[in-house]
Every structure is written in structure tokens, then in C-alpha cells.
Amino acid sequence: MSIDPNASLALELLEVSKQFGAVKANQDINLSVVSGSVHGIIGENGAGKSTLMSIIYGLYQPDKGQIRVNGQAIQLRNPQQAISLGIGMVHQHFMLVETFTALENIILGAEGGALLKTTTATARQQLEQIIARHGLAVPLDIPVAELSVGVQQRIEILKALYRNARILILDEPTGVLTPQEADELFVILRQLTAQGVTVLLITHKLREIMAITDQVSVMRQGRMVAHRKTAETTIAELAELMVGRKVRHTVEYSEVALGTERLRVKDLVVRDASGVERVKKVNFHLNAGEIVGVAGVSGNGQSELLQVLAGIISPTAGEIHYSQHMITPKTPIDAAEVRRWGVAHVPEDRHRMGLVLPFQAYESQILGYQSEPKYNKGLSQNYTAMLNTYAEQAEKFDIRPRSPYLKSASFSGGNQQKIVISREINAEPEVLLVGQPTRGVDIGAIEFIHQQLMELRARGKAILLVSVELDEIISLSDRIIVMCDGMITGEVAREEVNETLLGMLMANATGEQHG
Structure with missing residues (x-):
């Protein structure tokens, strides 16, 4: 990829290297990032992306090489120096104090005054201006623990902008977001770049790279192996550059004879500590040799369903049957006991x-x-x-x-x-409960994990798959049940499924509950 010689560069890396013991995390990295653009950095897990971003943010110092910000050569010794140069970073796992309000989190460490009340009032005024300018709607006075993951991410972005970031690093920003929240994030990123902010987007999701970036750079085994203008490349080319081989994008599905029933859920109800019903009279079954997908927008009872099935929390009402074993409110069972029944659990978090x-x-x-x-x-x-x-x-x-x-x-x-x-x-296991199996996983590993799940199914195991990735649910599942507001709003056979139907059921557009 050739950069326009007249383009203004927000960031340049020249022959940057970093080694940890015998591990060469980054080797002779060269990178040019155009001001006011969204520049994607992709690569397999362990390719060196996060290490490189940590160098740019001052968390690590390179063993050799040069970093230039707005054309000026700099030596970054710590994140405070990076922040002073207008570099901000939103980490994959948010750095927020859950009991603090959004406002308190944003100004934490940047109070800048002896009188906190005065500082808070000034900060609120500044933040309201930033929110209006960039369309980052955030309720400033609500504790972070009560806010959705998408809003928490906006808080992290506001933290950086409040500190005058003009180069914003986002490390796997959609790994914990629903598709709707990801779309909202992309709108925000375009608004930011329109205001002159430069965005470095680290992700493994190639569809997102194609949707939002202007340029993309590919890392493999610690090296930068390719640079492309996004408009001049394809998902297939980027996948091959990432992995070093051609990648299969579809799951090989074959019919498997159903075996005996491994799990049956009857009128299951789960209330949280506040007494709110998170799972509402849910009924379904799971047989050996099948994958049943659970679709739905995150936060609609899927997490609580997985936890009660795994024995982590107790049901409020109803019954869970695993072959000869049963869980009810009167028969408390712990996760270790459920595991001894031949039930394995891949948690969402x-x-x-x-x-x-x-x-x-x-x-x-x-x-x-x-x-x-x-x-x-x-x-x-x-x-x-x-x-x-x-x-x-x-x-x-x-x-x-x-x-x-x-x-x-x-x-x-x-x-x-x-x-x-x-x-x-x-x-x-005889039954595998799996939540978000490919969250934060690169395309090569996604292909492998999907293959492992299909092989487990072929060996006669029963799999309950919870995922917010509709492509994943549709390609792997024999049947799909859809949850909305703790209820099952529909069940769809593989041959009848389409995204429009699932979307309607996810929003409970029919207003029905299926037992």
C-alpha cells in the first residue's frame, strides 16, 4: 500500500522491535498512519498486536526503532507521556471502578484541582461539550455497574477524549459488544475521525475491518507482513495474509443421528439477588448428537441460563434433568457435582x-x-x-x-x-454448555474451534451453544431457540432459519412466549 506523499501522518513506526526473553513479540515493525483515518491492525492471537499498541501507549519501551508522532521523533517512557502527546487507549478489558459513576471514572487520576467539587463541576461542563460534539451519549451520574457494556466502552472513549487524545487506540473494541452496540460504535468512530481524531483499531473481525477502516495492516508472528487500502482488498485476502494459508469461512455440516435425551428443562425460573426474574418459565430439551443454539441480544437471560445449568446458581422454580440426575430449588447442587455428571462448561466471561x-x-x-x-x-x-x-x-x-x-x-x-x-x-463431556466460544478469537482459531465443536457433535455429544454472533449460531446449530427478556420467544429448525426471522424473535416482535 502506498501512502499519499502529501498526506499528514499522525503516527509512524520505523523498524520497531520488542523481545521478551526468547519470544520476539515485534520484529522490525514499520507503520504509517494517516491523520483523521481509521487504521486497522489485524493478526492472529499472539501475532504481536497488543504488544505493539502497548509500545505506542508507553506501557512498553521498544528494544530498538523509532516512533514519530505528528512528524516528531519521540521516546515514550510511560502512558502519562503518551497521554500528554495526545495518545489515548481503550483496553480490551475496561479499566473502570464499577461502584463509581461515569463522571467519577472519567476524571479519576485527572482531577487537577484541590477542590473536588469545583473540579467535578468543570469536568461535567467539559464532558457535556465532548458528548454533544461526538455523539457519545453517556449518563454521567449512574454507577458503571448499572450500565451496559456498550455504554461502559463509551465511558472509556470519553476518558481518552477528556485527556485531549487525538490518536485513539482501540484494542478489540467489539469483543464484548452486541452487533447493535458495534454498529453504534462505528458511527461514533466516523464522527471522531470527521473531527480530526485518528483511530487505530485492533481487531480479528474482518467484516468490521471492511466496514469501518480506511487502511489495514496485517501482522503475523511478530512481523508486519502487509499493508492494504481497505477498498482494494477482500476478506479472503486478509484472512490468508493473517493465517498464512487459505481459510475456510463455512462450517462443513453433515447429518448426525440423534441419540438419547441428555438434558431437559421444565418451567425453569431464575431470579437474581434483587428478586428480578432473569429466566422466565423456560422449557427445552437437548439430545445426544445435536447442537442447540441459543440466540438473543446479550443480557436477555442467556448468561443466567448457562449458570443455572452448570450448577453455579440455583433455580428459583422448575426442574433441570440430566439423564438420571435432577436439579430443583429443593436439591441444591454445586458446579463440581454437575461436572461429575459429565457436563462441561465454557463460561461467557x-x-x-x-x-x-x-x-x-x-x-x-x-x-x-x-x-x-x-x-x-x-x-x-x-x-x-x-x-x-x-x-x-x-x-x-x-x-x-x-x-x-x-x-x-x-x-x-x-x-x-x-x-x-x-x-x-x-x-x-456428555453435555457441553458453551457461551460465546469465539469471543476475542482470530479467524484461524474460529475455524478450528467450530471444527472441534462439530467433531464433538459427531461423537454423539450434546452441545448447548450461546452466542451473540448470528453467523455462528446459524452455521453450527441443528435447532435454534431464541431468548428475549428471559423468555423463549421461538424455536427454529436449521432448514427454516434466516436472519430476518431470528431478528424478529430476538426483539419478540410476535409478542409470544413458547414453552
Whole structure:
């Protein structure tokens, strides 16, 4: 890709490299970013994207190379210096205090005055101007914990703009958003670039790259391997550049004979701690050899459904039947007991429920299964077996880096997801409960995870799949049930499905509840 020689460059990287021990995270990176554009950075999990963005934001210092901001060579020693130069970053996992209001979060660390009341009043006035200018609607006085993920992301963007960011780095910004929230984000990004803000967008979602970016750069194994004008490339070319081979974009579906019923849910009700019904008289069944997809906009009871089925929370009413086992409000069961019944669970939130982030990778690889005989030697644990399991799964699922001693928190989001999914599939469960299996995962890994789920189905296992990705639900599922406001609003067979019908059911346009 050739850059117009007359174009103003907001950011340039020249031969930038960064190494951690034996791992070459970035090697001789060259990058030119045009002012007022959306520039995409794509690559597989572990390709070095987040490391590169951390260098630009001052979290890491390069081992060699040069960084230029608005044509001026700089040495970034810390994020405070980056902020002073107009560089802001919205991390993949938000840095917000949930008990604080939006306003308190935005000014945190940038109060700038002895009298907090005066500072707050001034900040409110400035923020209201920024909100009006960029269309970033945010209720400033509501605690963050009560706001949707999409609004929380706007708060993170406002934090950067409040600090006068003119270069905005977004790391996997749609990984936790619904499709509707992602669309709203793209409108905001276009408004920002119209105001002269430059956006660096790190993502693995190629459809989004094609929809929102002006230019795109591709990383693979720590190197920058290609630059393209978005209008002059295709999803197929970008996928091949990312992975280094041709990628299959469709799932190979074949008929599988249904086996016995593995799960039946009868009149299931779940109330939260506040007494609000999150799951409302839900009924469905799941057989061996099938994938039943659960579609719906995030926050409509799917999370609570998965948690009650996994034994993490208790039902308020109704029954859950796993073959010969049953869960009711009068028979409290914990997650460990449900796991012993042959039920595995890939949680939607890998950080809160799927991993212990300070644990080393080999420990997270057996989390929940550590009591199995193969991992125990009398009163001590069999570390050789634990390390062997990690080595086998890291090779099979291409978990990067391969080091078993690296802390779980140090892996990229996509590789953390691979650890969780490989662990649960390796258990060979009779029933797999899986939430958002490809959230934050690159296109090559998505292809592999989908293949693993289809192979599990072919082996006669029963899979309940919850995903906000309609393409994923449609391509993998034998049947699809749709949830809205805690209710099942419809069930659609594979041969009858289309996005329009699912969209109507997701919005409960028919106003019906199906038992």
C-alpha cells in the first residue's frame, strides 16, 4: 500500500522491535498512519498486536526503532507521556471502578484541582461539550455497574477524549459488544475521525475491518507482513495474509443421528439477588448428537441460563434433568457435582469464571479437574501429568506461547479462550454448555474451534451453544431457540432459519412466549 506523499501522518513506526526473553513479540515493525483515518491492525492471537499498541501507549519501551508522532521523533517512557502527546487507549478489558459513576471514572487520576467539587463541576461542563460534539451519549451520574457494556466502552472513549487524545487506540473494541452496540460504535468512530481524531483499531473481525477502516495492516508472528487500502482488498485476502494459508469461512455440516435425551428443562425460573426474574418459565430439551443454539441480544437471560445449568446458581422454580440426575430449588447442587455428571462448561466471561489469572497456564489447563486421579499422587499433585496435559492441548489448539509456566493473565484474550475451550473439550463431556466460544478469537482459531465443536457433535455429544454472533449460531446449530427478556420467544429448525426471522424473535416482535 502506498501512502499519499502529501498526506499528514499522525503516527509512524520505523523498524520497531520488542523481545521478551526468547519470544520476539515485534520484529522490525514499520507503520504509517494517516491523520483523521481509521487504521486497522489485524493478526492472529499472539501475532504481536497488543504488544505493539502497548509500545505506542508507553506501557512498553521498544528494544530498538523509532516512533514519530505528528512528524516528531519521540521516546515514550510511560502512558502519562503518551497521554500528554495526545495518545489515548481503550483496553480490551475496561479499566473502570464499577461502584463509581461515569463522571467519577472519567476524571479519576485527572482531577487537577484541590477542590473536588469545583473540579467535578468543570469536568461535567467539559464532558457535556465532548458528548454533544461526538455523539457519545453517556449518563454521567449512574454507577458503571448499572450500565451496559456498550455504554461502559463509551465511558472509556470519553476518558481518552477528556485527556485531549487525538490518536485513539482501540484494542478489540467489539469483543464484548452486541452487533447493535458495534454498529453504534462505528458511527461514533466516523464522527471522531470527521473531527480530526485518528483511530487505530485492533481487531480479528474482518467484516468490521471492511466496514469501518480506511487502511489495514496485517501482522503475523511478530512481523508486519502487509499493508492494504481497505477498498482494494477482500476478506479472503486478509484472512490468508493473517493465517498464512487459505481459510475456510463455512462450517462443513453433515447429518448426525440423534441419540438419547441428555438434558431437559421444565418451567425453569431464575431470579437474581434483587428478586428480578432473569429466566422466565423456560422449557427445552437437548439430545445426544445435536447442537442447540441459543440466540438473543446479550443480557436477555442467556448468561443466567448457562449458570443455572452448570450448577453455579440455583433455580428459583422448575426442574433441570440430566439423564438420571435432577436439579430443583429443593436439591441444591454445586458446579463440581454437575461436572461429575459429565457436563462441561465454557463460561461467557473467561476472566471471572473460566480462569484464575495469577495461575500459571498448566494450572488453568486443569482447573476444575484437578481432583482427577491422573493429576494426583497420594497427598501431592502429579505435576508431570499436568504439564503433559498443557503441552498436548497447547499443540492441538495452537495456544501461544507454549510456555506452561506463563501466568494466565499474560496470554492474549484469544489464547486465554483457547485454554478454557481446550480444557472443557478435553474432558469428553456428555453435555457441553458453551457461551460465546469465539469471543476475542482470530479467524484461524474460529475455524478450528467450530471444527472441534462439530467433531464433538459427531461423537454423539450434546452441545448447548450461546452466542451473540448470528453467523455462528446459524452455521453450527441443528435447532435454534431464541431468548428475549428471559423468555423463549421461538424455536427454529436449521432448514427454516434466516436472519430476518431470528431478528424478529430476538426483539419478540410476535409478542409470544413458547414453552
